[in-house]
Amino acid sequence: MSKVTFIEPSGTAVDIEVADGWSLMQAATSNGVDGMEAECSGSCACATCHCYVESHEELLTAPAENELAMLDNVAAERRPNSRLACQIKMSDALDGIVVRLPATQV
Amino acid sequence: MFSFDPYSPAVDADPFPFYKTLRDEHPCFWSPEADMWVLSRYTDIVTALNDWQTYSSASGNLMTELPNRAGSTLGTSDPPRHDRLRGLVQHAFLRRNLEALAEPMRAIAREAVGEIKDAKEFDFIGDFSSKFTVRVLFAALGLPLGDEQTVRDKAVLMVQSDPKTRAKGPEHIAAYNWMREYAAGVIAERRKNPQNDLISHFSMAEIDGDRLDEMEVLLTTTTLIMAGIESLGGFMSMFALNMADFPEARRQLAANPELIADAVEESLRFNTSAQRFRRRLQKDVTLHGQTMKAGDFVCLAYGSGNRDERQFANPDVYDITRKPKGHLGFGGGVHACLGSAIARIAIKIAFEEFFKVIPEFHRVEADLPWMPSSTFRSPLRLVLARG
Numbered sequence: 001m002s003k004v005t006f007i008e009p010s011g012t013a014v015d016i017e018v019a020d021g022w023s024l025m026q027a028a029t030s031n032g033v034d035g036m037e038a039e040c041s042g043s044c045a046c047a048t049c050h051c052y053v054e055s056h057e058e059l060l061t062a063p064a065e066n067e068l069a070m071l072d073n074v075a076a077e078r079r080p081n082s083r084l085a086c087q088i089k090m091s092d093a094l095d096g097i098v099v100r101l102p103a104t105q106v
Numbered sequence: 107m108f109s110f111d112p113y114s115p116a117v118d119a120d121p122f123p124f125y126k127t128l129r130d131e132h133p134c135f136w137s138p139e140a141d142m143w144v145l146s147r148y149t150d151i152v153t154a155l156n157d158w159q160t161y162s163s164a165s166g167n168l169m170t171e172l173p174n175r176a177g178s179t180l181g182t183s184d185p186p187r188h189d190r191l192r193g194l195v196q197h198a199f200l201r202r203n204l205e206a207l208a209e210p211m212r213a214i215a216r217e218a219v220g221e222i223k224d225a226k227e228f229d230f231i232g233d234f235s236s237k238f239t240v241r242v243l244f245a246a247l248g249l250p251l252g253d254e255q256t257v258r259d260k261a262v263l264m265v266q267s268d269p270k271t272r273a274k275g276p277e278h279i280a281a282y283n284w285m286r287e288y289a290a291g292v293i294a295e296r297r298k299n300p301q302n303d304l305i306s307h308f309s310m311a312e313i314d315g316d317r318l319d320e321m322e323v324l325l326t327t328t329t330l331i332m333a334g335i336e337s338l339g340g341f342m343s344m345f346a347l348n349m350a351d352f353p354e355a356r357r358q359l360a361a362n363p364e365l366i367a368d369a370v371e372e373s374l375r376f377n378t379s380a381q382r383f384r385r386r387l388q389k390d391v392t393l394h395g396q397t398m399k400a401g402d403f404v405c406l407a408y409g410s411g412n413r414d415e416r417q418f419a420n421p422d423v424y425d426i427t428r429k430p431k432g433h434l435g436f437g438g439g440v441h442a443c444l445g446s447a448i449a450r451i452a453i454k455i456a457f458e459e460f461f462k463v464i465p466e467f468h469r470v471e472a473d474l475p476w477m478p479s480s481t482f483r484s485p486l487r488l489v490l491a492r493g
Contacts, residue, residue, distance in 0.1 A: 022156060030152050030438070032431025037201075041442040043189040045196035075202075106201045 002095035007054075008034040009103045018090045024099055025049040025086035035101030042086040047073040048105040049085040054098040057081055060088060076102030108132065111139035112169055112382060112405065113272045118476040118483060121381060122422070125410035134394040139272070140169070140480070142384060142403035143396075146410035148417035148434070150393065154385060154406055155439030158184050161385035161404060163441060169384050169405060169480035170267040170274055172282050178325040181383075181441055188440060194311045194318060195326065198304045201447040207246055211452055214241045215459035223463050227470060230488040235342040236335075238456050243334035246448065247327075248303025249292060260284050261335040262477075269478045282328075289327040304330075330445075338449055340379035340477075340484035345453060347488060348373050348424060350469040355426045360465035363458045369426040370453050374412075374435025376424050381409035381483045383437060408434035409483065466493055 001017045006028055008014060018027040028036040028049075037048035047070045053060065060083070063071070067087045071078055085099065108131065110124050111117060117124060128135055128146035135144045145151050154161040164184050166176035176182040180191050197203060218237045222228045240258045244251060263281035267274055274282075293309050300306040309323045318326070348369075349356040359365050384405050391398045398404065411434045413421040418430060436443035443449070470489040477486050 026156050026439070030156065030432055034431070038442075039200055039447055040192060040196045041438075042440050043185075043192040043196060045189075045193040046200055048200075 002090050002092055002097075004090065004094070005096070005098045006033045006035075007098065007100040009101055010034065020091050022090050023086050024051065024088045024090065024097075025084070027090065028085060028101075033101070035103075035105070036085065037105040038086065039106075040086075044070055044084060044087060047071065047075070047084065050074040050076060050102055050105060051083055051085045052079055052100040052102065053081045053083050053088070054100055056094050056097040059093050063087065074102075075104045075106055109139065110135060110137045110144055112137070112480040113139060113267065113269050113478075115269060115476070115478070118269075118478055119474075121407075121409055121483065122413060125407060125413060128407070129410060129414055129416075134396040134398070136396070137405070140403075140405060142405050143398050144405045144407055145393075146407045146414075148411035148414040151406045151408065151411040151434060152432075152438060154404065155434075155437065155441070158188075158440055160388055160391060161406075162388050163188070163385055165386040165403070167383050167385070167441065168265075169382050170272070172264065172274060173279060175282075175325055175329075178321045179329045180326060180444060181329065185440060191318065191322060191326065192440075192444065195304075195308045195444065197311075198307060199444050199447060201451070204448055204451055207242075207448070208451060208455065210245050211242055211455045212459060214238055214245065215456045217241075219460050219463045225492075227489060227491045230346045230490050231339065231343050231485070232487065234460070235339050235346070235456075239335050239339040239342065239452075242338075242452055243331065246303075246334065247292075247305050247330065248296070248301050249305075249331075250295070253288070257285075257288065257331065258335050258339075260288075261332045262339075264332055265336050265482055266477060266479050272480075285328050285331060286324060289324055289331060293323055293327060333443075333445055337379060337443075337482070338445070338452060340482055341374070341449065342453060342456065343484045343488050344377050344379050345370065345373045345457070346490070347469070347474075347485065348376065349457075350467060350488075350490060352424050353468075355424065356461075356467075357465075358426065359457070360461040363454075363461065365426060366454050366457050367450070368429060370450060371430055371433065371435075372424060372426050372428050375418065375428070375430040375433035376412065377483070378409060378412060378433075378435035379482050379484045380435065380437060380443075382407050382481055383441075408437060464490075464492065467491060468493070 006014045025038050039048045040046035167181040240254045260281040296306040387402050389400045436446045467490045474485040
């Protein structure tokens, strides 16, 4: 288990212990975190689990081509640290990662 | 001696007392009647939903599966095949792409409720929700008008199972075969004359040169029709039932339609029509002192997880202010309902229009005729009276 901190659109920080191998999207939706839509449930086909990665960014695997293409469709501002939460899998190395959720996903 | 038989009329009518015993006393329960394990606690179900490598859908996801269906639909395939299929059809189901349907849906809802505006008593399902869902589906999928009633009847029949044989009966399989034939005809027509509709799009959809094969197009279309009519209609009848049974909530919604969305989420938690789906284990799993073997089927009782007091406080209370995040009313994990966005929009519009015309109503029958189904739960008839 590793810890992830989600910052909801309201600014509320929510700490969650996540099993290794789970995606950040799974962690957020299974724990009722605000600001996560995930309409396609993790198939990298909707761009509604958009997040801003605020720490550990250097430890993440770079986004694959399909994620980059899908990031063109995010509803909120796309920033350099924009990612799709369904494509980031938790591991010990990411323990303590901080992820901010945008005001809108659709 | 406790037993849990998802084929029994008692479970069709009221599964919740069974679920409570399952959660408290048998959280990993072998049901000889179902020939599968039953997981009933919220955390266990969510863990299974998020672990498709262990809990596979490729051997079927309906509790009682239809013949030769597993493996060719979204719900009956695992990643990466599932993700490829979902990627091809998801686009049409994104909320941002559904806005064009809102006005046609509203017109359909107005027309359907207009047909019962003078009735003192009516069957919510036969006289309203089935007309609404079938017309919405026909509009969304661009299906040719004329066969609506037959399509609806077959869709409802194909999700049922025979309570005596604990399997699909000849009438259920015949309905399924009819639907496949019907879908095949529509697909052929759309390929010949493509329109700006869902079936035209995804029967020819391509991502990086990859297309759906014939069986995938056929069975996915068949499933979309089934889900669009039966699942949407089933849930609408459960929502109407809650509105009849909880008049305080109904009055708040009729006075302030903004609250409908919250009430829909609470209904999805409280008594979703999608009660139980199944998975098949790819390896041995030991849980709560029981060892489930690779190859065993496992029932994920969403309806039970939604009433788990370990997750939701006062779970047996219907509370429209609850905002139950993470409920299992649309399932979860990679297989979470493809149609959740369209369903939410359709139900909200249907009830906005319904409450305008019929704000006050009550149930006529104390005991409802429940559909015989090991997977879904909704009444076959819901007679409501004005006032």
